[in-house]
Amino acid sequence: EAQVTQNPRYLITVTGKKLTVTCSQNMNHEYMSWYRQDPGLGLRQIYYSMNVEVTDKGDVPEGYKVSRKEKRNFPLILESPSPNQTSLYFCASSTDGNYGYTFGSGTRLTVV
Amino acid sequence: KQEVTQIPAALSVPEGENLVLNCSFTDSAIYNLQWFRQDPGKGLTSLLLIQSSQREQTSGRLNASLDKSSGRSTLYIAASQPGDSATYLCAGLPQGGSEKLVFGKGTKLTVNP
Numbered sequence: 001e002a003q004v005t006q007n008p009r010y011l012i013t014v015t016g017k018k019l020t021v022t023c024s025q026n027m028n029h030e031y032m033s034w035y036r037q038d039p040g041l042g043l044r045q046i047y048y049s050m051n052v053e054v055t056d057k058g059d060v061p062e063g064y065k066v067s068r069k070e071k072r073n074f075p076l077i078l079e080s081p082s083p084n085q086t087s088l089y090f091c092a093s094s095t096d097g098n099y100g101y102t103f104g105s106g107t108r109l110t111v112v
Numbered sequence: 113k114q115e116v117t118q119i120p121a122a123l124s125v126p127e128g129e130n131l132v133l134n135c136s137f138t139d140s141a142i143y144n145l146q147w148f149r150q151d152p153g154k155g156l157t158s159l160l161l162i163q164s165s166q167r168e169q170t171s172g173r174l175n176a177s178l179d180k181s182s183g184r185s186t187l188y189i190a191a192s193q194p195g196d197s198a199t200y201l202c203a204g205l206p207q208g209g210s211e212k213l214v215f216g217k218g219t220k221l222t223v224n225p
Contacts, residue, residue, distance in 0.1 A: 033213075040217070044215075045212045048212065101158070
């Protein structure tokens with residue numbers, strides 16, 4: 001089944017403890033992105049990648065890192081999480097923009 | 113900066129009604145547009161994609177159209193069912209090579225039995 005897989009689905013962590021949210025797609029897609037969803041603010045792009053080793057900032061990149069060492073994987077790294085990064089995170093992928101995006105099931109992160 | 117407005121923000125209808133959800137972009141230069149459905153606490157499920165050369169797409173009881181001249185899209189749901197209850201999001205990919213989908217804040221639909 002063609003899909004974007006995120007792990008974990010739920011995560012509660014403490015301020016400052018480094019964490020990684022994994023994202024993997026099995027559709028051989030070139031483009032991958034991370035979004036966060038917050039009440040009243042909607043979905044906002046954090047980072048995106050157009051190919052292996054090519055990444056760029058989205059609208060809200062502060063406090064996040066990404067890497068794209070393999071085509072299928074695009075992990076999101078929070079080096080020192082803070083409570084304002086409590087959010088619902090989505091990974092998405094696309095062949096190219098004209099064919100639409102497939103989203104993962106989301107990761108609900110709580111930073112206390 | 114591209115902004116997306118979805119109207120109404122919430123809608124409650126009895127089962128069986130036909131309904132229209134609206135989406136508008138401040139900048140009408142949209143390359144393509146996608147409608148998504150989101151159930152509470154869940155991910156985004158793609159419903160319809162209107163590609164750059166298209167103006168309309170249909171899937172079952174759903175029909176979406178895009179007027180590129182005005183930057184407006186509508187999602188038509190025929191014969192609504194309680195299982196259609198969810199939040200519906202529209203997202204546009206701006207022209208000019210951007211890979212950032214710009215999302216509206218959604219319309220929360222409740223279909224009452």
